[in-house]
Amino acid sequence: MRILHTSDWHIGRTFHGHSTMDALAEVLGALVDQVRENAVDVVIVAGDVFDSATPAGPAYTLLGDTLADLHATGAKVIVTSGNHDSAARLGFQARMLRDGIHVITDPLSIGAPVTIDDADGPVHFYGIPYLEPAIVRRHWGDVVLRTQAQTMAHVMDLVRDGMATHPGRSVTIAHCFAAGVVATTGLEREVRQGGLDVVPLEVFDGPDYIALGHIHGRQQLSERVRYSGAPLHYSFGEQHKERGSWLVDLDASGLVDVAWLALPVPRRLITLTGTLDEILSAANVTAHADDWVCAVYTDAVPQHEPMRRLRExxxxxxxxxxxxxxxxxxxxxxxxxxxxxxxxxxxxxxxxLVHVRAGHGATERESELIREVLDDRVRAEALV
Structure with a gap:
């Protein structure tokens, strides 16, 4: 069986005030092409399909169009909710979706797999929606669930119980922050500080493959536990991270191969650093006129209308x-x-001035103006 692991589409997110809808539609169109070209059997979307719990109408349209296009390739689709999604809004149409598209948002469904057969027999997919301990502990009143680690440990026990009663290969889909993630600039904005919400890697023991979402850059925590990252760059902190998905192959005995499928980047992100005049140089303009630009200017004092000058x-x-x-x-x-x-x-x-200018005091001309103003004040006080 061939599986495409993607996550964190964040449909509806803006990029510094700019809509990302058209760019994301382009990238998801390329993802659909990859599913067709690589004869993918199952597409996994591991949470954060939407960026908001109350998505606007165009976000639903893009999701519906993409799911329909994926279905047209012949692939099955399994979607779980993330911390940005409203599970209720994402899941309310689940019963009306066409055969072969599964949306998993109900914590009580954990342990009951979506089973898809291939020539080697069944593959059981266990979807785990994002679980906020304070909200879901009412479902399991006899278990202490104060942290993500405790909650994920409990539901993975439910998954392993399901595996015991459903023999065959298995894949688990989850949306959380797992131990072993390499900390980099631009980590998912909802990842909490400290250690309470970090899920130990051994919690995921058992299934043949663990498809994780929540981190926006691809990460391999082990051969069988991976993050695919987001398909689009959503911050300048992500600019050096590749965009794409994991192509996962299972044979009769389990996991056999995982390969990276890169996705196109509609508009590159670049950070330019230097004085404002250096950033505005002809060479930079020639090379980066069509890129998203973050300008970090190092002049000693703030410059007049820098954004206007840069956007020109x-x-x-x-x-x-x-x-x-x-x-x-x-x-x-x-x-x-x-x-x-x-x-x-x-x-x-x-x-x-030295304090607010990071060590740079008054220029010669500024010193002259300061003395003139102070002299005028002294003369005015003398006349009172």
């Missing part, structure tokens, strides 16, 4: 940040220390 050269500049270059500041004296040592108003103003 980079139509898709989405983010601008001022991060002064402190390499030549050299002085680590605190603002309070500078202020205590200042005697004159000029010195106090200089201490303030």
């Amino acid at each position: 050269r980079f139509p898709f500049c989405a983010l601008v940040q001022h991060q002064p270059d402190t390499a030549d500041a050299g002085d680590e004296t605190s603002y309070a220390q500078r202020l205590r040592s200042a005697v004159t108003d000029v010195e106090r103003i200089e201490a303030f």
Whole structure:
């Protein structure tokens, strides 16, 4: 059996105020083509289909069109809900979906697999919707469920009970933060800090393959436990992460091969760093005029209307940040220390400018203006 593992579509998410709907439609169209070209039998979507619990109408349209296109390839589709989805909204049409498309949102269905046969017999798919301990513990009142780790350990026991009564190969689908994920910039924005929501890897022992969602970059935690990541870049922190899906092959004995299928990137993401004039150079404009641009300018002082100037050269500049270059500041004296040592108003103003400009004080012309203003104040006070 051939399985395509994808997740975290986040239909409806914006990118720094820009709609991603058209770009995502393009990428999901390419994913459908890959399903057809690779003769995929089952497509898994491991949670966060929508970006919001209350998606707008176009989000439903894109999901419906994509599911219909996947169904037309002959593949079965299994979808689970994530922490961004409303399980009720995602699942309310489940009974009306055409044969071969399964939407799993009910915690009480865990342990009852979706079974799909191939030439080697049955493959049992155990879908685990995103489980918030405070919400789902009422279903299992005799079990202590305070953390994600405890909750996932319990439901994986239910999965293993299901495996005991349903002999054959098995695949589990879950949406959580598993131990072993490499921490990188741009980790999924809902991943919590600390350790309470980290699920130990051994919790997933048993099934032939574990298809995880929640992390936006692909990750291989073991040969059989993987994240596919999101099909589209949703932040500049993700810009260096490949987009794609895992192509999973099972033979009669279980997992036999996993390969990466890269997806196209409709518009590249690039971060340009330097002074504003350096970023606006002709070479950068030639190379990145059609890219999403994050501009990090290092001028000592904030520049006038930087976004307007950047968008005149980079139509898709989405983010601008001022991060002064402190390499030549050299002085680590605190603002309070500078202020205590200042005697004159000029010195106090200089201490303030050094503090707010990351080590850069007044320029020669600014110093002249400061003295002029202070002299005018002294003359005005003398006339009172």
